[in-house]
Amino acid sequence: MGVAGFILRRSAAAIVVLVGLSILIFVVARIIPGDPARMALGSVATPEQVEKLRNRLHLDESLPIQYWEFIKGLARGDLGESLVTRRSVSLDLIDTFPATLELVLAAGLIMVLVGVPLGIIAARYRDTAVDNVARLFALLGVVTPSFVWAVFLMLLLSFVLGLLPVAGRLSEAFDPPPMVSGMYTLDALIAGQWRAFWDAIQHLILPALALALAGMGQAARLTRTNMAEVYGRQYIEMARAFAFREHEIALKYALRPAMIPTLTILGLDFAVMLGNAFLVEAVFVWPGMAKYGVFAILRKDLNAIVGTVLVIGAMFLIVNIIVDMLTAYINPQIRLGRRVA
Amino acid sequence: MRRLFRSRAWYKFSRSWLSVAGLATILVIALVTVVAPLIAPFPEHVGIFVDFRNTEQPPGWLYFFGTDDNGRDIFTRVLYAYRVSFAVGLLVLAIAVPVGVILGLLAGYYGGLVDTVIMRTTDVFLALPPLVLAMAIMGYLQPSLFNIMLAISVMWWPWYTRLIYNLTRSLRHEGYVQAAKVSGASDLHILLKEILPNCVPSLLTKMAFDMSFVILMIAALGFVGLGMQPPTPDLGRMVAEGVRFMPFDWWMSVFPGLAILILVLAFNLFGDGLRDMLDVDV
Numbered sequence: 001m002g003v004a005g006f007i008l009r010r011s012a013a014a015i016v017v018l019v020g021l022s023i024l025i026f027v028v029a030r031i032i033p034g035d036p037a038r039m040a041l042g043s044v045a046t047p048e049q050v051e052k053l054r055n056r057l058h059l060d061e062s063l064p065i066q067y068w069e070f071i072k073g074l075a076r077g078d079l080g081e082s083l084v085t086r087r088s089v090s091l092d093l094i095d096t097f098p099a100t101l102e103l104v105l106a107a108g109l110i111m112v113l114v115g116v117p118l119g120i121i122a123a124r125y126r127d128t129a130v131d132n133v134a135r136l137f138a139l140l141g142v143v144t145p146s147f148v149w150a151v152f153l154m155l156l157l158s159f160v161l162g163l164l165p166v167a168g169r170l171s172e173a174f175d176p177p178p179m180v181s182g183m184y185t186l187d188a189l190i191a192g193q194w195r196a197f198w199d200a201i202q203h204l205i206l207p208a209l210a211l212a213l214a215g216m217g218q219a220a221r222l223t224r225t226n227m228a229e230v231y232g233r234q235y236i237e238m239a240r241a242f243a244f245r246e247h248e249i250a251l252k253y254a255l256r257p258a259m260i261p262t263l264t265i266l267g268l269d270f271a272v273m274l275g276n277a278f279l280v281e282a283v284f285v286w287p288g289m290a291k292y293g294v295f296a297i298l299r300k301d302l303n304a305i306v307g308t309v310l311v312i313g314a315m316f317l318i319v320n321i322i323v324d325m326l327t328a329y330i331n332p333q334i335r336l337g338r339r340v341a
Numbered sequence: 342m343r344r345l346f347r348s349r350a351w352y353k354f355s356r357s358w359l360s361v362a363g364l365a366t367i368l369v370i371a372l373v374t375v376v377a378p379l380i381a382p383f384p385e386h387v388g389i390f391v392d393f394r395n396t397e398q399p400p401g402w403l404y405f406f407g408t409d410d411n412g413r414d415i416f417t418r419v420l421y422a423y424r425v426s427f428a429v430g431l432l433v434l435a436i437a438v439p440v441g442v443i444l445g446l447l448a449g450y451y452g453g454l455v456d457t458v459i460m461r462t463t464d465v466f467l468a469l470p471p472l473v474l475a476m477a478i479m480g481y482l483q484p485s486l487f488n489i490m491l492a493i494s495v496m497w498w499p500w501y502t503r504l505i506y507n508l509t510r511s512l513r514h515e516g517y518v519q520a521a522k523v524s525g526a527s528d529l530h531i532l533l534k535e536i537l538p539n540c541v542p543s544l545l546t547k548m549a550f551d552m553s554f555v556i557l558m559i560a561a562l563g564f565v566g567l568g569m570q571p572p573t574p575d576l577g578r579m580v581a582e583g584v585r586f587m588p589f590d591w592w593m594s595v596f597p598g599l600a601i602l603i604l605v606l607a608f609n610l611f612g613d614g615l616r617d618m619l620d621v622d623v
Contacts (some may be wrong), residue, residue: 013464016461017461017464017465017468018468020461020462020464020465020468021465021468021469023465024465024466025474025477028474028477028478028481029477029481139606139609140606142609143553143602143605143606143609144598144601144602144605145557145560145561145564145577145598145601145602145605147560147561147564147577147580147581148580148598148599148601148602151580151583151584151587151594151595151598152595152598154587155587155588155591155594155595158588159587159588160588271469271470272470272471272472273470274470274473275470275471275472275473275561276470276472276561278472278473278476278561278565279561279564279565282564282565282581283584293473293476294476294565296480297476297477297479297480297565297567298480298565298566298567300480300481305477305480308473309469309473309474309477312469312470312473313468313469316468316469316470317468
């Protein structure tokens with residue numbers, strides 16, 4: 001079985017999971033006590049209004065038929081209408097998704113580009129002061145909730161030092177750049193609007209950092225642990241005996257095998273990050289999908305909740321497939337089609 | 342007590358002073374939550390209470406952590422909020438661990454169809470960030486201690502199923518399991534007396550770490566307003582409400598935030614210690 005077969009098999013498994021996920025979300029949304037139509041309309045609605053809404057949401061049908069209607073809609077890209085914004089949930093999600101994607105991608109970049117090197121340094125200088133500082137820093141990242149980071153960072157960098165803007169995606173002086181990807185930083189670059197680009201970056205730093213710190217700490221800890229394990233192997237000893245330079249050993253021989261278990265967990269960390277986006281977006285008034293989701297949950301907006309959760313689930317599955325591909329690329333046992341021990 | 346401190350286990354646990362500090366912190370906070378009504382400076386500030394003369398007081402000798410916009414002592418409220426964190430954390434583990442362990446044992450031991458059904462179901466649950474589904478479930482339920490516990494437990498059992506499943510898979514071919522089987526032991530005996538005891542070290546370590554993650558999740562639910570409802574103190578909600586008074590009344594958010602951080606850190610360090618002591622990989 002080559003790489004193609006491996007990826008194909010993983011994608012098929014992901015689709016099965018996605019179907020399961022759709023059933024799970026659907027059942028959770030329907031099975032829980034209380035009438036969604038009544039909850040959406042509030043206590044002032046008349047019984048006739050509630051009945052009309054129940055009818056429109058197919059709530060008066062049996063569960064399997066409801067699910068079938070839901071899947072039929074899903075196939076057309078139709079997630080139903082939001083009970084709060086009165087718009088199609090799909091359109092709402094398309095509008096808000098790029099902001100969340102931009103935030104999560106930026107956070108993911110910080111997580112990998114800072115976390116992994118931090119772990120490498122800690123492993124390279126194991127049991128020295130450098131190692132202890134790096135580990136303490138990583139641990140603080142892991143144990144502090146992202147919304148507490150958000151508050152601390154906002155207080156320090158925006159209010160005390162006045163370096164960065166407090167909230168939003170762009171200053172009022174700028175118009176959003178012409179829509180291409182929906183991500184302001186990228187779109188501003190494409191349009192060549194350098195000042196808008198810089199402004200968007202400044203708005204992005206705080207929320208992305210708040211979101212990244214937990215995963216970053218985790219990445220550093222994992223890289224360190226796994227590299228420390230590789231350092232104990234004999235071929236590292238041999239490389240030293242052959243007078244390879246220490247940083248060459250670290251980057252070329254110790255890091256690569258250590259990345260295989262690290263990558264898998266990083267995929268899971270990404271899931272945690274998607275969840276935490278719900279909190280960070282709320283603090284920084286970041287107009288993304290997660291903020292939309294929180295609003296939907298607080299307002300008991302049935303279709304919007306189901307839509308948001310499905311998109312998050314799909315995103316997570318895609319990340320996992322990418323992680324699998326990277327692992328396969330790094331690990332010759334998979335790349336060359338041998339069984340993994 | 343003396344025997345405990347002289348034991349081999351304690352020696353291994355206490356090799357890192359951080360683990361000991363973690364354990365000590367947990368014990369102190371647990372004790373404080375139990376005797377909170379006796380030591381809290383202003384027990385009446387836990388409920389509905391307004392003191393207009395002392396609103397938004399900065400931290401000082403009278404109010405260690407300052408007061409909120411109703412003039413309530415934040416230190417007192419943090420002490421009481423810790424009670425909820427501990428209670429929900431323990432209850433979640435009390436539900437998620439048995440459910441997860443039983444399913445993991447069954448899937449790992451019997452394999453075949455049982456394995457497929459149980460493990461593919463856990464895959465579905467693990468395909469979502471735990472916080473997102475817990476929030477979605479809480480969205481439909483009334484926020485109460487019981488429902489918070491329920492929503493988090495629903496998300497938590499698959500992690501234990503997966504852990505025990507992997508352990509059972511590797512243990513079931515061990516000599517002593519085969520020996521028990523040959524000598525005619527029932528499946529129940531093998532699962533509970535041969536396999537389960539060997540899962541306990543990993544289980545305990547994971548539970549210590551998970552306590553910290555459950556506490557984080559309770560705080561996160563509280564932060565978006567899906568935790569304990571006012572006037573009951575909730576650490577996450579206190580942070581969220583304090584954000585409105587930033588930057589001038591910084592103590593309203595910062596102290597409850599630090600309170601979460603310290604408890605989570607303590608359970609993490611304790612988990613590190615247990616892991617070293619029991620020599621397991623979680």
